[in-house]
Amino acid sequence: MSKRAHAWAAAFFLLLAIALAACGAGAGADSRQTVKIAVPNSKFIQNIETNYYARWLEEQSGLNIEFVFISETNTEEYLRLLFSSVGSELDAVFFSPELYLSHEVLQQYGEQGYILPLNAYVEAGETRLSEVFDGFHDYDLRAAMTAADGKLYYMPSLNTAQLSQNRQVLWMNTDWVKALGLSLPQTTEDFREVLEAFQTGDPNRDGRKNEIPIAASAASDATEICTFLINAFTYYDPQTSGLAVVDGRVVFTPATDEYRAAMVYLNSLYADGLLDFYNFDLSQSQFRQMVNDPRNMVGCFTSGSITDVIYRSSTDVLSNYIHVPPLAGPSGGRYAQPTTALPIPGGVITATCQNPQAVFRLMDLMLSEEASLIACYGEQGVDWDFAATGDIAITGGRAVLNVKTRLGNTLQNKHLDGIGPLVIREEYADYVNWSGMEADNEYLNGRAAVSYQPYEPKENLPLILLETENSQGFQETRRAIEAYGREMLTAFVTGEKDATSDAVWQQFVDGYEQLGLQGFIGTVQAAYDYLLEWRETH
Amino acid sequence: MRKRVICAVLAGVLLLAAGCAPQGAGAARHNEQWLAGAGLDAQETPEQLYRAALDEDTLIIYSNSTRMLDVKKTFEAAYPGLVVEVTDMRGSDMLDLLIEAHGRGEPLCDLMVCADNNGAITREMIPEGVVVKYVPWDIEDKLLPANNQEDLAFFNEGTVLYYNSEKYREPPVSNWWELTEPRFYGKIVTSSPQKSLSMYAFFSTLIQNSEAMAESYLEHFGEPLPHPEDAGWEFIDRLLKNGVVFVNSAEEIANAVGAPDLEDPALGIMISSKVRMNDIGYALAPHYEMEPFAGALSTNSIMLVSGAENVNAAKLFVRWLLGEADGTGEGYHPYLQMGEWPARTDIESSEPVPLAQIDLRAPDKEYLYSNRESFNQRWKELLEAAGG
Numbered sequence: 001m002s003k004r005a006h007a008w009a010a011a012f013f014l015l016l017a018i019a020l021a022a023c024g025a026g027a028g029a030d031s032r033q034t035v036k037i038a039v040p041n042s043k044f045i046q047n048i049e050t051n052y053y054a055r056w057l058e059e060q061s062g063l064n065i066e067f068v069f070i071s072e073t074n075t076e077e078y079l080r081l082l083f084s085s086v087g088s089e090l091d092a093v094f095f096s097p098e099l100y101l102s103h104e105v106l107q108q109y110g111e112q113g114y115i116l117p118l119n120a121y122v123e124a125g126e127t128r129l130s131e132v133f134d135g136f137h138d139y140d141l142r143a144a145m146t147a148a149d150g151k152l153y154y155m156p157s158l159n160t161a162q163l164s165q166n167r168q169v170l171w172m173n174t175d176w177v178k179a180l181g182l183s184l185p186q187t188t189e190d191f192r193e194v195l196e197a198f199q200t201g202d203p204n205r206d207g208r209k210n211e212i213p214i215a216a217s218a219a220s221d222a223t224e225i226c227t228f229l230i231n232a233f234t235y236y237d238p239q240t241s242g243l244a245v246v247d248g249r250v251v252f253t254p255a256t257d258e259y260r261a262a263m264v265y266l267n268s269l270y271a272d273g274l275l276d277f278y279n280f281d282l283s284q285s286q287f288r289q290m291v292n293d294p295r296n297m298v299g300c301f302t303s304g305s306i307t308d309v310i311y312r313s314s315t316d317v318l319s320n321y322i323h324v325p326p327l328a329g330p331s332g333g334r335y336a337q338p339t340t341a342l343p344i345p346g347g348v349i350t351a352t353c354q355n356p357q358a359v360f361r362l363m364d365l366m367l368s369e370e371a372s373l374i375a376c377y378g379e380q381g382v383d384w385d386f387a388a389t390g391d392i393a394i395t396g397g398r399a400v401l402n403v404k405t406r407l408g409n410t411l412q413n414k415h416l417d418g419i420g421p422l423v424i425r426e427e428y429a430d431y432v433n434w435s436g437m438e439a440d441n442e443y444l445n446g447r448a449a450v451s452y453q454p455y456e457p458k459e460n461l462p463l464i465l466l467e468t469e470n471s472q473g474f475q476e477t478r479r480a481i482e483a484y485g486r487e488m489l490t491a492f493v494t495g496e497k498d499a500t501s502d503a504v505w506q507q508f509v510d511g512y513e514q515l516g517l518q519g520f521i522g523t524v525q526a527a528y529d530y531l532l533e534w535r536e537t538h
Numbered sequence: 539m540r541k542r543v544i545c546a547v548l549a550g551v552l553l554l555a556a557g558c559a560p561q562g563a564g565a566a567r568h569n570e571q572w573l574a575g576a577g578l579d580a581q582e583t584p585e586q587l588y589r590a591a592l593d594e595d596t597l598i599i600y601s602n603s604t605r606m607l608d609v610k611k612t613f614e615a616a617y618p619g620l621v622v623e624v625t626d627m628r629g630s631d632m633l634d635l636l637i638e639a640h641g642r643g644e645p646l647c648d649l650m651v652c653a654d655n656n657g658a659i660t661r662e663m664i665p666e667g668v669v670v671k672y673v674p675w676d677i678e679d680k681l682l683p684a685n686n687q688e689d690l691a692f693f694n695e696g697t698v699l700y701y702n703s704e705k706y707r708e709p710p711v712s713n714w715w716e717l718t719e720p721r722f723y724g725k726i727v728t729s730s731p732q733k734s735l736s737m738y739a740f741f742s743t744l745i746q747n748s749e750a751m752a753e754s755y756l757e758h759f760g761e762p763l764p765h766p767e768d769a770g771w772e773f774i775d776r777l778l779k780n781g782v783v784f785v786n787s788a789e790e791i792a793n794a795v796g797a798p799d800l801e802d803p804a805l806g807i808m809i810s811s812k813v814r815m816n817d818i819g820y821a822l823a824p825h826y827e828m829e830p831f832a833g834a835l836s837t838n839s840i841m842l843v844s845g846a847e848n849v850n851a852a853k854l855f856v857r858w859l860l861g862e863a864d865g866t867g868e869g870y871h872p873y874l875q876m877g878e879w880p881a882r883t884d885i886e887s888s889e890p891v892p893l894a895q896i897d898l899r900a901p902d903k904e905y906l907y908s909n910r911e912s913f914n915q916r917w918k919e920l921l922e923a924a925g926g
Contacts, residue, residue, distance in 0.1 A: 177817075177818045178818060183818055184819045391732075392730060438604045
């Protein structure tokens with residue numbers, strides 16, 4: 001054989017070897033166990049089959065993951081059928097922060113045998129879930145996730161970030177403020193003056209009276225502005241049914257004189273045409289359209305994240321709005337509502353699962369620090385890195401992460417858009433660097449959060465205490481109290497009920513008593529006392 | 539057979555060469571062709587540019603100034619049918635992106651708005667043809683010569699010290715060294731020069747003027763510095779050890795200094811244009827009388843990006859931004875506020891103190907361009923030593 005023939009032969013065998021190796025790799029992959037996981041559809045994931053995080057999970061777990069998308073309509077019904085159908089062959093269901101089942105419903109599924117309890121796996125050895133339990137000090141996380149039957153049915157999705165999170169921020173149109181030569185309001189009376197100027201001054205300069213001083217939507221607590229304004233009079237949190245803690249005692253703020261003064265103030269805004277309840281009936285998408293209208297029609301609104309309302313790509317609309325710190329009321333009230341880390345179900349193992357041990361390990365892997373960083377920020381070295389000396393966080397102070405590509409709320413193929421078990425750790429999430437863009441939503445939210453924190457109440461009643469309370473009739477009473485509160489709020493604001501009338505006010509307060517307010521407070525007080533005791537030992 | 543092998547080898551070499559070519563001569567040729575077609579010296583009227591721009595695509599602008607969004611709004615209203623997309627980003631990121639894209643022969647945008655506060659625009663981007671200057675023929679004679687050099691600097695501002703005018707009736711300090719005293723521990727807020735080009739230019743100006751800094755040290759403390767030639771760095775070192783607070787942006791500095799209802803406002807070193815936040819109720823006031831000088835001059839440039847696809851719209855936009863030929867155009871309004879001085883001789887500034895009366899030192903572009911790395915290195919060392 002000539003030298004050339006030798007060379008060709010060598011090249012041929014080399015290629016053959018490479019091809020065989022490639023086939024071998026494929027065969028190896030095929031021999032892996034396949035798990036079938038149902039996930040909510042996300043418009044922000046390009047292709048789940050090639051997704052970076054999904055591939056990373058396969059490599060780390062040694063499993064083939066086959067994703068099945070959950071229908072976006074009739075979700076609960078769909079999931080019920082999914083769990084109950086024989087031979088669905090599903091091994092697990094992952095949830096997202098937008099699509100998940102309540103603790104209550106999961107317990108029902110557990111009791112009906114559709115999903116498996118995880119206690120045995122957690123107790124069998126060292127798990128990341130146990131580490132998460134041990135490292136969480138706000139409350140007893142394990143107890144909070146445990147159903148009334150003592151079983152743990154889900155792996156959590158938990159966001160422990162606080163500095164960078166907002167419950168409800170007032171965003172004001174600075175274009176209008178400047179156009180009318182106004183100042184940002186600091187008090188409820190300043191706020192009234194600003195709204196009046198917005199209404200009469202043609203701040204969008206189109207010669208038409210089309211300005212909407214306040215846009216709001218009751219479809220979410222964050223976009224319902226009455227709550228924000230009540231907090232200028234007294235601390236008020238609708239998520240905790242109006243309960244708060246003062247000097248260790250659970251109190252009910254809607255029954256106070258300050259709340260009454262807030263109702264009078266809101267009604268005066270309504271009477272002056274500054275609060276339009278037509279707007280409050282808007283759906284979230286109608287509300288968003290109104291704020292994003294290129295005619296620049298809205299003076300202010302409230303939301304958690306500014307991009308919950310203004311489209312991330314609308315930089316010119318985003319640049320119009322600035323956060324306004326909580327307003328001060330006439331009696332010195334000035335409160336911000338704090339955030340509480342709340343576990344929501346991230347994933348469950350179905351009763352039809354062939355290898356629950358392996359699926360548990362996969363979900364447990366998703367709670368690891370490395371997985372969480374990918375799940376939040378994408379690929380290290382490409383999308384993010386650890387920050388260098390001198391990098392400054394969006395919340396001020398030293399940055400821990402240098403996020404190069406913001407992947408949130410945008411089409412990407414690096415993570416699963418918050419789907420599945422996940423722990424967003426405050427030590428990272430609160431200390432992300434700034435991208436350098438003024439309209440960077442995380443930066444806008446971070447700055448707002450920093451300005452709101454000084455106004456949070458000294459003591460915080462964690463929402464979890466109400467969410468996981470299982471005593472007889474508690475949740476029914478809670479729902480009744482909240483519904484009554486909403487109904488009466490509207491009645492006071494619109495003037496259907498007169499808050500200045502002592503008789504009407506007494507009737508309002510009595511209404512709560514008739515719903516079992518004292519028993520309700522007593523139950524929450526007991527839970528809060530237990531929490532304080534637990535904190536002393538943890 | 540041999541010929542075929544040689545041909546294959548040659549083809550491979552040519553392919554390789556072609557792969558490398560856009561970085562060099564090919565790109566230069568492409569630039570020259572684009573430049574020849576761009577007609578930067580043509581005496582076009584706004585109407586002619588508008589008609590031609592209507593056949594073009596969306597005008598893309600990279601800007602470190604959010605007010606460019608206001609200019610966009612009035613421009614689009616004045617010229618219906620034209621659409622502008624403004625991408626707001628940090629100056630240093632923008633320059634890196636454009637230089638890198640130019641190397642690939644891909645203009646990312648049509649216009650670039652950025653201050654030349656690290657010297658990259660005048661020392662690298664213009665000489666290498668990454669960006670080119672366009673000055674409308676009927677506006678050129680109305681520009682201050684200092685603003686119409688290698689680049690077109692369309693307005694002036696300064697990096698100076700600000701205080702809260704509600705807390706202090708008059709400027710609380712008059713010498714930069716006062717900021718290193720314990721009474722101001724943790725009370726000075728600014729941006730990091732590692733992130734902000736205007737702060738890099740400011741601190742570099744202090745370093746370059748070490749002699750003057752040493753004199754004002756002697757004047758304030760009554761004794762000379764042991765190493766007067768290093769007075770600028772000595773000031774930085776002491777400032778860092780005095781708990782200077784770094785925030786991300788000038789807006790955050792303005793918040794810490796002049797936001798309404800502050801219990802304990804800080805002093806802040808920032809670009810003067812942010813004093814416009816007084817329009818929404820802030821109480822920001824400048825220290826224009828400082829020893830040894832008030833601060834550093836900062837100018838913002840608008841430049842055409844070589845290879846820009848929408849040249850006519852870009853030229854029309856530059857005219858609009860400069861206030862058109864007679865200076866009355868609405869496009870210049872966002873840059874005629876307190877803390878700013880126009881680049882035109884025929885337009886009055888809203889700022890009551892004339893620029894000539896403030897001792898703002900113009901940063902040395904060559905120094906800025908040549909010393910970025912060594913500056914960052916020493917800055918990091920001092921920052922770490924100060925526990926930052």
